[in-house]
Amino acid sequence: MAKYLVTGGAGFIGSNIVERLVGLGHDVRVVDNLSTGRLENIENFHNRIEFINADLSDYKTAAESVKGIDYIIHEAAMPSVPLSVQDPVGVNRSIVNTTVNLFKAAVDSGSVKRIVQAASASAYGNSEVLPKNEDMNPEPLSPYAVAKVTQEYYGKAFFHIYGLEVISLRYFNVFGPKQDPGSYYAGVISIFTNTMLQGNAPVIFxxxxxxxxxxxxxxVVDANLSACSCRWPGRSEVINVGCGNRLSLNELVETLNKILGKNLKPVYKDERVGDVKHSQADITRARNILGFNPRVGVEEGLVKLIDWMKK
Ligand SMILES: NC(=O)c1ccc[n+]([C@@H]2O[C@H](COP(=O)([O-])OP(=O)(O)OC[C@H]3O[C@@H](n4cnc5c(N)ncnc54)[C@H](O)[C@@H]3O)[C@@H](O)[C@H]2O)c1
Structure with a gap:
């Protein structure tokens, strides 16, 4: 069985990846500094993984973490646009420094076969073109987006120079269990679902x-596992991971009302400056390279999320 390192493995996406890998019987090491991640995300399987509580912006941590590892799934990041506006230096350290440390340590280790890393649809900025495809020029508009695009470029440079295989998955809006609705970084789905479950009206800007x-x-977990095992595409690819459709906020509230059997009317407030109006992924590349075929529709996913939140 292959040995995996999941960085940020105590976070929302990372812990779901770890859970799947453990279920498949793989050896898994997690490195996480618990800045936004939580131990309760991994408590059900913590005795079946190796957990390193440390910060990857320190090269020594990166070198320790990659020892004997075959595949790295790199999720660690301070995942917030607003926070990156307040603290661009911290976000750069948390995203760019950790990534360069990890890539260099992977090259030095001699054991790492491939790195799959979390990139972000924020790379598309305010472009109005729909759907977004990976050949469009990146237009990162926040320190967070710049740092995520920089990760992609480091992937390309490390393949070009050192032959390190790196695949960057540009996530669109990911939702599901273990996403913390109370956090500063929470996605709109976890906030609306949590609010409406409690019988309160959601706020739409x-x-x-x-x-x-x-x-x-x-x-998203499927995409990560396929990106580890797929035939190397020949270059360090950037690949969209979305469902290829889009849903408006009004439709989201309508769907949640339907599932919850409620009739909560949203409260409308002024539009926030800088919010992108529409976003939708072209997932042709993901289909071609990863055999990606999203299985869970939004409504089905919301039902699963609500079940989890109720527990
Ligand atoms: N959630 C989304 O919709 C979304 C969309 C696009 C991209 N992403 C990317 O996916 C990845 C995972 O996001 P998430 O939503 O699970 O966020 P999250 O905050 O739940 O997970 C990030 C994890 O990284 C850890 N971490 C941060 N800095 C670290 C460091 N220096 N050293 C070690 N660990 C560190 C945190 O403690 C946390 O556990 C991030 O790279 C994020 O940028 C997420």
Whole structure:
């Protein structure tokens, strides 16, 4: 069985990846500094993994973490646009420094076969082109987005120079269990679901026509595992991971009302400056390279999320 390192493995996406890998019988090491991650995300299987509580912005941590590892799934990051606006230096350290440390340590280790890393649809900035495809020029508009695009470029450079295989998965709006609705970084689905479960009206900034490509966590885990095992595409690819459709905020509230059997009317507030109006992934590349085929529709994913939140 292959040995995996999942960075940020105590976070929302990372812990779901770890859970799947453990279920498949793989050896898994997690490195996480618990800045936004939580131990309760991994408590059900913590005795079946190796856990390193440390910060990857320290090269020594990166070198220790990659020892004997075959595949790295790199999720660690300070995942917030607003926070990156307040603290661009911290976000650069948490995203760019950790990535360079990890890549260099992987090259030095001699054992690492491939790195699959979390990139972000924020790379597309305010472009109005729909759907977004990976050949479009990146237009990162926040320190967070710049750092995520930089990760992709490091992937390309490390393959070009050292032959390190790196695949970057540009996630769209990921949702599902273990996403913390109370956190500063929470996605709109976890906030609305939590709010409406408690019988409260969700707040929509703008007219509610803003739309996003929401992708359920299990499909994101599938994409990561396929990116580890797929035939090397010959270059360090950037690949969209979304469902290829989009849903407006009004439709999201409508769907949640339907599932919850409620009739909560959203409260509309002024549109926030800088919010992108629409987002939708072209997933042709993911289909071709990863055999990616999203299995969970938004409504089905919301039902699963609500079940989990109720527990
Ligand atoms: N959630 C989304 O919709 C989404 C969309 C696009 C991209 N992403 C990317 O996916 C990845 C995972 O995001 P998430 O939503 O699970 O966020 P998360 O905050 O739940 O997970 C990030 C994890 O990284 C850890 N971490 C942060 N800095 C670290 C460091 N220096 N050293 C060690 N660990 C560190 C945190 O403690 C946390 O456990 C991130 O790279 C994020 O940028 C997420």
């Amino acid at each position: 703008g007219d509610g026509l803003t739309s996003r490509d929401y992708i359920y966590i299990d499909d």
